[in-house]
Amino acid sequence: MASPEVVPLKAPLGARIEGLDRADAGRPEIASLLNRALGEHLLVIVPGERMTPEQMRGFASAFGRPKPQVLRYKRSGTVPEVSIMVSTLMADxxxxxxxxxxEDWHTDDSYLATPAKATLLHSIELPSQGGTTWFCNMHSVYEALPEAVRRRIDGKRAIHSYDTSRARNRPSRRTAQEVAETPDVEHPLVRTHPETGRKALYLNFNRLDRIVGxxxxESDALLDALAVEARKPEHHHGHAWSLGDIVVWDNRATMHRVDVDYPVGEARVMQRVLIEGDRPY
Incomplete structure (x- = not known):
């Protein structure tokens, strides 16, 4: 049986997995290959057919333990570890x-003490055009900062909140239980990847509220300055979706955003799985 091939993209991050039977993802040697590719390339694209939530959960398990997301209303009823992400633009x-x-750059789960290691997104319904998902390599963002800036921010910590006045749009409302589960948390402004040892700038324009101390x-000015580097296109890759794609990204060293430029009323539905992570350091 031929092994799947990891084909790096001609981009600041990302690789495409060719020749993978998704049913084999749980085999130790295949799971090892997928996780090595994720750590090295930060973004893994696996083309294929549409999967059921049960199949999606099984495939995601190759990357670690799937975890339900905080917002209950997004969870698939029969498979709570799989969220149904409906981003259709409604005329009403x-x-x-x-x-x-x-629309704005973010990384998943940074408002939790132990954010998700990785996110898997699987396209179920797509609009006729638009909806590219963009990814940012936060290793290269950190490495592009002037040495004086890196010295200034190394060791600094920041408060991440479910909502912050710095975000352009407000999030979905939480139930009382969900509020209790999501107090403000503190994370390093520069985090170290636990598998590769590389440093990455740890930003989230939707959740990062302020720098401790x-x-x-002053905090807003520094965060705004760091955002300027993160927004530079030399750190980015845009994925144009095909039906059935699974895209996996490493939340420990990436941000992502979506172009909300697709036609109103055309369905855009994804399945999403979050993979348990570790406390950032």
Whole structure:
């Protein structure tokens, strides 16, 4: 049996997995190959056919333990580790606010003490055009910063909140139980990848509220300056979706966002799985 091939993209991050039977993802040697590719390339694209939530959970297990997301209303009823992400733009104005928040750069789960290691997104329904998902290599962002800036931010910590005034759009409302599960948390501004040892700038424009030990004005100015580097296209790759794609990204060293430029009323539905991670350091 031929082994799948990891084909690096001509981009700042990413690789495509060719020749993979997704049913084999749980085999130790295949899971090892997938996780090595994720750590090295930060973004893994696996083409194929549409999967059921049960199949999606099984495939995701190759990357670690799937975990349910905080917002209960997004969970698939029969498979709670799989979320159904509907980002269809509705003509009547009822579009889920989380679809619009996805326009800005973010990393998943940073408002939790132990954010997700990785996210898997699987396309189930796609609009006729638009909806590219963009990814940012936060290793290269950190490495591109001037030495004086890196010295200034190394060792600094920051507060991540479910919502922050710095975000452009407000998130979905939480139930009382979900509020209790999501107090503000503190993370390093520069985190070290536990598998490769490389440093990455740990930003989230939707959740990062302020730098510990700084007045708001100074904190905002520094975060804005760091955002300038993260927004530079030399750190980015855009994935144009095909039906059935599974895209896996490493939340420990990437941010992502989506172009909300697709036609109103055309369905855009994804299945999403989060993989348990470790406390950032």
């Amino acid at each position: 104005g009822t579009t889920d606010k989380t679809a619009l928040r996805s 700084m007045e708001r004005e």
